[in-house]
Amino acid sequence: MKLIFEEGAGGLIDDRVATAPWRVECESDRLTDVVLGAPTFLEAVPCCSVTRETLREGFATDCAAAVRQHAALVDLLERHGVACHVIPAAEGLADLCFARDVAVTTPWGVVALNPALAHRSVEVDHLVATLAAQDIRPVMRIREGTIEGGDVCIVRPGLVVIGCSGERTDRAGSEALARLFRRRGWEAIIHPFDPHFLHLDTIFCMLDRQTALACTDVLSDGFIAEMEGRGITLLPVSYKEGRKLGCNILSLDGRTILAAAGHPRVEQQLVRAGFAVEVVDISQFAACGGGIHCLTMPLARAARR
Numbered sequence: 580m581k582l583i584f585e586e587g588a589g590g591l592i593d594d595r596v597a598t599a600p601w602r603v604e605c606e607s608d609r610l611t612d613v614v615l616g617a618p619t620f621l622e623a624v625p626c627c628s629v630t631r632e633t634l635r636e637g638f639a640t641d642c643a644a645a646v647r648q649h650a651a652l653v654d655l656l657e658r659h660g661v662a663c664h665v666i667p668a669a670e671g672l673a674d675l676c677f678a679r680d681v682a683v684t685t686p687w688g689v690v691a692l693n694p695a696l697a698h699r700s701v702e703v704d705h706l707v708a709t710l711a712a713q714d715i716r717p718v719m720r721i722r723e724g725t726i727e728g729g730d731v732c733i734v735r736p737g738l739v740v741i742g743c744s745g746e747r748t749d750r751a752g753s754e755a756l757a758r759l760f761r762r763r764g765w766e767a768i769i770h771p772f773d774p775h776f777l778h779l780d781t782i783f784c785m786l787d788r789q790t791a792l793a794c795t796d797v798l799s800d801g802f803i804a805e806m807e808g809r810g811i812t813l814l815p816v817s818y819k820e821g822r823k824l825g826c827n828i829l830s831l832d833g834r835t836i837l838a839a840a841g842h843p844r845v846e847q848q849l850v851r852a853g854f855a856v857e858v859v860d861i862s863q864f865a866a867c868g869g870g871i872h873c874l875t876m877p878l879a880r881a882a883r884r
């Protein structure tokens with residue numbers, strides 16, 4: 580399959596050619612393939628509030644530790660039967676490991692996104708080139724506004740939430756992606772929130788089709804009501820837990836959850852709600868503003884039929 584559409588004005592992908600096996604129609608369907616970015620050149624870039632704070636506290640990246648933690652994450656994913664497609668590191672791409680942000684797999688294939696920051700927007704070409712070598716090609720690339728994958732939550736078939744802080748993801752970018760879903764009959768909720776929180780996935784992540792981990796003390800009452808009104812139960816995470824990426828989890832199948840180590844209260848709550856939890860130490864990445872959800876870009880999840 581070739582790149583069939585370069586987004587200019589919110590145009591459509593051609594459904595007749597969008598036959599990619601790379602599909603995600605729900606964040607908590609069984610994960611079969613995931614994209615990650617090698618963290619060899621990880622650096623704490625002061626481009627988000629969390630990283631600025633860790634830098635103020637004297638944090639310096641330990642790349643060897645980051646590589647070890649990343650390898651343990653890949654190993655854990657593989658033990659759960661997930662095929663890992665690792666994008667090779669490239670000098671200067673300090674945030675490449677946060678693969679979530681540069682693309683999103685939709686029910687119609689992979690969509691390349693348009694990150695707001697220059698050092699992150701070059702990651703898109705790197706990702707597209709690397710995936711092309713594996714014959715994995717985006718069906719669309721958004722060039723309108725800015726949009727990052729940490730702001731996209733495919734809640735369940737028919738419902739997507741797009742976070743819009745106005746900085747990483749802006750109105751035009753969120754509308755461009757929303758259009759793709761809306762034209763196919765989906766409800767797309769654009770949720771404005773303060774850029775302090777960087778991406779939606781630092782404060783809201785789906786565990787299964789009707790349960791989310793959510794920083795209820797920072798999410799607006801309006802958004803909480805919107806989610807609850809759609810039958811979604813929110814398991815609360817505190818602001819401080821969220822800041823250390825305790826809300827930023829990866830659901831493997833709606834039952835098993837990969838979560839960051841060091842959040843015993845969150846872990847306990849998940850177990851009490853019936854989830855199986857696998858914890859992994861991602862302290863090097865959390866200090867750079869990203870957690871497990873940010874480190875993983877699902878390429879395929881097996882749809883429930």
Ligand SMILES: NC(=[NH2+])NCCC[C@H](N)C(=O)O
Pocket residue numbers: 624626627630674677679680699728729730777778780781867868869870872873
């Ligand atoms: N999906 C996410 N929350 N990604 C976190 C990315 C962190 C990275 N340092 C940045 O500021 O871009």
